[in-house]
Amino acid sequence: MEKNPVCEMLGIEYPVIQGGMAWIADAKLAAAVSNAGGLGLIAAMNSNGEQLRAQIKEAKKLTDKPFGVNLMLMSPYIEEAVDVVCEEGISVVTTGAGNPSKYMEKLKSANIKVICVVASVALAVMVERMGASAVIAEGCESGGHVGETTTMALVPQVVDAVNIPVIAAGGIADGRGMAAAYMLGAKAVQMGTRFLTAKECGVHENYKEKVLSAKDRDTIVTGKSLGHPVRALKNRMTREFQAKELDPNTTSEELEAMGAGALRKAAIDGDVKYGSCMCGQIAGLVKSEGTCEEIIKSIYNEAMALMGA
Ligand code: TUI
Numbered sequence: 001m002e003k004n005p006v007c008e009m010l011g012i013e014y015p016v017i018q019g020g021m022a023w024i025a026d027a028k029l030a031a032a033v034s035n036a037g038g039l040g041l042i043a044a045m046n047s048n049g050e051q052l053r054a055q056i057k058e059a060k061k062l063t064d065k066p067f068g069v070n071l072m073l074m075s076p077y078i079e080e081a082v083d084v085v086c087e088e089g090i091s092v093v094t095t096g097a098g099n100p101s102k103y104m105e106k107l108k109s110a111n112i113k114v115i116c117v118v119a120s121v122a123l124a125v126m127v128e129r130m131g132a133s134a135v136i137a138e139g140c141e142s143g144g145h146v147g148e149t150t151t152m153a154l155v156p157q158v159v160d161a162v163n164i165p166v167i168a169a170g171g172i173a174d175g176r177g178m179a180a181a182y183m184l185g186a187k188a189v190q191m192g193t194r195f196l197t198a199k200e201c202g203v204h205e206n207y208k209e210k211v212l213s214a215k216d217r218d219t220i221v222t223g224k225s226l227g228h229p230v231r232a233l234k235n236r237m238t239r240e241f242q243a244k245e246l247d248p249n250t251t252s253e254e255l256e257a258m259g260a261g262a263l264r265k266a267a268i269d270g271d272v273k274y275g276s277c278m279c280g281q282i283a284g285l286v287k288s289e290g291t292c293e294e295i296i297k298s299i300y301n302e303a304m305a306l307m308g309a
Contacts (some may be wrong), residue, residue: 038296092133119139121157139151144169193280207266
């Protein structure tokens with residue numbers, strides 16, 4: 001089989017990228033994914049500059065393979081995070097939940113490959129023009145902050161619109177999903193939900209169990225009225241949030257206050273009733289733990305077998 005452009009570009013063995021899950025994707029998970037031959041990512045969302053630097057230093061101790069940082073553009077620490085990745089010699093970043101224009105020049109001047117998560121063709125075309133090395137076309141099946149278009153519809157439209165490699169994300173958790181993404185023209189996949197239950201993932205056990213027992217219709221999108229829709233597992237929190245969101249007397253400040261800190265509550269404290277368990281629609285397919293190495297190899301081998309490669 002011909003060489004994979006995403007593997008070549010990033011110096012990795014398998015075209016599998018781990019999602020930059022806020023409060024979850026730390027140095028330990030990123031290093032485990034990178035050691036297994038994929039691309040691990042540290043989520044910068046929940047860390048100030050110095051906390052992020054400490055995570056990067058820890059990951060450097062845990063792996064000598066390439067790893068990256070996910071820059072969540074709505075993060076209160078985004079400016080610090082951009083400076084830290086430039087100073088620490090990070091080779092690749094992914095950006096998400098917004099338009100990265102403001103930071104492209106600085107990142108590229110520091111020799112960092114920038115891979116942008118996009119939820120539309122328009123943004124894909126724009127970031128290609130600004131020098132992005134690849135795009136991650138993320139469909140609304142994914143967990144956390146979501147766009148409006150499904151992976152099945154988004155990926156081929158982005159593939160036709162840009163000349164840089166397209167990585168598919170949203171609703172992919174096994175070899176069938178990976179093979180399907182390839183058929184749509186993607187050269188690699190990014191998975192979040194699949195790595196949530198990995199043995200090396202430090203998310204609270206209660207959260208892991210909720211993902212492992214989830215079925216196909218167990219997620220819901222809330223927060224559309226605030227301009228940042230989020231997909232999470234249904235629970236007391238999403239029910240109350242939805243009711244408030246539908247109530248015309250609720251102010252956006254009240255809603256923002258309800259959402260603030262909810263992911264931390266679930267991921268760190270294990271409060272899966274009142275916290276936000278962000279998770280993709282594919283959770284119903286995730287039935288067992290497994291190490292990052294087992295996950296990556298089984299998915300890749302299954303995909304290649306299906307494709308007759
Ligand atoms: O960023 C994500 N997923 C996330 S971030 C996150 S942290 C969070 N915490 C509390 C509340 C809300 C979020 C959890 N999950 N995925 C990448 C992604 N980016 N998905 C969709 C997009 C996106 C959407 C619209 C990227 C750009 C965009 O357009 C921006 C523009 O201006 O055109």
